[in-house]
Amino acid sequence: MFVESVVRWGLWSILLQFGLGVSAGGCTPRCLCRPEAKEVICSGKHLNSVPEALSSDARRLDLSRNRIKTVGRRQFSGLVKLQELDLSDNIISMIEVEAFLGLQNLRTLRIKNNRLKIIPVGVFSGLSSLNFLDLSQNEILVFLDYTFKEMVNLQTLEAGENDLVFISQRAFFGLQNLQELNLDRSNLTSIPTEALSQLQSLTRLRMLRLTISTLPNNAFRKLQHLRSLLITNWPALDTIAGNSLIGLNLTSLVISSCNLSAVPYSALRHLVYLRFLDLSYNPITVIQGNLLGDLLRLQELHLAGGSLLRIEPGAFRGLAYFRMLNVTSNQLTTLEESAFHSVGNLQVLRLDGNPLACDCRLLWVFRRRVRLNFDGHQPTCSSPDTVRQREFKDFLEKELPRVFTCRPARIMHRRPQEERVEEGTTVLFSCKADGDPSPSITWISSHKNVISPAGRIRVLPNGTLEVRFAQVQDSGTYQCLASNAAGNDTLTVSLYVKGLPRNRNMSLFTEEGLVEPSNTQAANSSAQMAKPYPFDAKTLIIATTMGFLSFLSSVAICFVFMFFWSQSKGQIKHTATIDFVPRSSMGGGGGDGGDGGRFTMKLI
Structure with missing residues (x-):
């Protein structure tokens, strides 16, 4: 009896060693069974197919990292208690219809990193309790209508890193409780708006590494529960329509590593619940003043690694809860206190990686450098030369009044400028100023309007005011305002334009300029050309x-x-x-002669 037991034990050990088709306690050979956890682990066992005679009590089955090619119809029908199934990292290219039928308690299904090209409608039949589905890293080309229609409790769908070129309008039909969708590294050329509109419970949408160039109007319509939208690594994205985000109640928005040249103010103005905004790694050059005020609840703005040259005064005006600004690795030379609604609310400021000019404009930062959190990255001065490469933390309080100074703007050559000209003359008014930092030049008309760099009356790049082909209505006083952080200076000039007499050969003012006829014949010719044709078509x-x-x-x-x-x-x-x-050529009747x-x- 003892000898028989020893022999039986020896045979059993040999069978286990060579993986023969015998099981003990309901555990499949080549697999590791954990009865207390009700787990069957068959990962990395070089299986070519799904093993049979699996324990009906199993709650977790791991078949990852094998050589399985096909999943047949009702392959797991006996595993009624199964809650988690992992088929990742196989070479599955075919899953038959109703393959998972009978798994009414399954909560998690992973089919990641296989060779699926299409998923027939009906593959996921019977998975009404599924919460998590991972289809990423396959070769799926299209999601057909009603692919997921029975998965009414699915909450997360990982569908990234496929070859998706099209998502049918009703592909997501039935996913009434889906909360998170990830569509990364696909070949989609436009936003699948109609398909996404089926996901009215969606709260998080992630779309990475796509080739889409435009976000059109109403791109995400009917997604009123969406709270987080992540768009990143779209190198072609350069246009965001003004109503592309309308209807959304986002709290977090990331549009990074794209090709935006300006902050999409029109698209953002609807997002009154937004708290987190990340526009990093876009070629944005300026944050304009008074255009973000509609984002009442905004707390964080990240615009790292861009091309920022300036942040205008009032840029964050109205943002009472604003507490973090990250503009690291840009081209900023300064950041003025006037940009903020209240610097007292600011907690974290990332200014490192910018060519900062350490003068009076940054004095407010130095005075708060103990309480202000630089997130472990101290800003460094690039100018003036006396403080180059010094970190903010290295300055002593007594140095600040001496080092961080500015010279007020001052207009040079303040000679009186008064021009009296005839109509049609081009007039130039000079306004040059110096100061530290270099002052900006603004011209204001006699009607108190700021004059732009474009138009017939314009400001040239060197600060000169140009009035081309002066008209009588241009007469009046113009004011030049030179300003910098330390102060302002003004200069007033006068222009008087005399109208041309009516009895003279009138010059013609056209879009090309003033045309003056060289003689009476030329003037008459021009007048005739300007006169309307005497006959109409009727x-x-x-x-x-x-x-x-x-x-x-x-x-x-x-x-x-x-x-x-x-x-x-x-x-x-x-x-x-x-x-x-014949009738007389002069209109008279025929006479006797x-x-x-x-x-x-x-x-x-």
């Missing part, structure tokens, strides 16, 4: 019709005369002489 049509009718009447009279002439009784006449009196005309008509 008059020409009536005149033509009347002339044509007169011609037909004359021809008809001739034919009638010929008819009656040919019908004369007994008299055959082969010729007829017709006398006529007028000679009539005569022609002969021969009848054949």
Whole structure:
């Protein structure tokens, strides 16, 4: 008896060692069973198919990292208690319809990193309790209508890193409780708006590494529960329509590593619940003033690794909860306190990686450098030369009044400028200023309007005011305002434009400029060219019709005369002489001294 037991134990050990098809306690050979956890682990066992005789009590089955090619119909029908199934990292290219039928308690299904190209409708039948589905890293080309229709409790769908070129409009039909969708590294060329509109419970949408160039209007319509939208690594994305995000109640928005050249203010203005905004790694050059005020709840703005040259005063005005600004690795030389609603709310500031000019404009940062969190990255001065490469933390309090100074703006050459010119003359008014930092030049018209760099009256890049082809209405005073962080200076100039007399040869003002005729003939020619054509189309049509009718009447009279002439009784006449009196060329009637005309008509 003892010998028999020893032999039986030895045979059992050999069978286990070579993986023969014998099981003990319901555990499949080659697999590791954990009865206490109700797990069957068959990962990395070089299996070519799903093993049979699996324990019906198993709650977790791991078949990852094998060589399984096909999953047949009702392959797991006996595992009624199974809650988690992992088929990742196989070479599965075919899953038959109803392959998972009977797994009514399954919560998690992973089919990641296989060779699926298409998922037939009905593959996921019976998975009404599934919460998590991972289809990423396959070769799926299209999601067909009703692919997921029975998965009413699915909450997370990982569908990234496929070859998706199209998502059918009703592909997501039935996913009424889906909360998170990830579509990364696909070949989609446009936003699948109609398909996404089926996901009315979606709270998080992630779309990475796509080739889409435009976010159109209403791109995410009907997603009123969406809270987080992540768009990153779209190198072609350069256009975001003004109503592309309308209807969304986002709290977090990331549009990074794209090709945006400006902050999409129009698209953002609807997002009154937004708290986190990341526009990093876009070629954005400026954050304009007073355009983010609608984002009432915004707390964090990240714009790292961009091309920022300036942040204008009032850029964050109205943002009472704003506490973090990250503009590391840009081209900023300064950041003025006037950009913020209240610097007292600011907690974290990332300014490192910028060519900062350490002058009076940054003094507010130095005075708060102990309480302000730089997130472990101290800003460094790039200028002036006396403090180059010094970190903010290295400055002593007593140095600040001496080092961080500015020189107020001052207008040079303040000579009186008054121009009295005739209409059509081009006038230039100079305004040069110096200061530290370099002052900006602004011109204000006599109507208190700021003059732009474009138009007939414009400000040139060097600060000069140009009035091209001056008109009488341009007369008045103009004010030059030179300003920097340390102060302002102003200069007033005068322009008087005299109108041209009416009895002179008037010059013509065109879009190309003022045209002055060289002589009377040229002036008359220009006036004639400017005069509208005296006849309209209706008059020409009536005149033509009347002339044509007169011609037909004359021809008809001739034919009638010929008819009656040919019908004369007994008299055959082969010729007829017709006398006529022509109308005077000057409009007068025929007189006694007028000679009539005569022609002969021969009848054949």
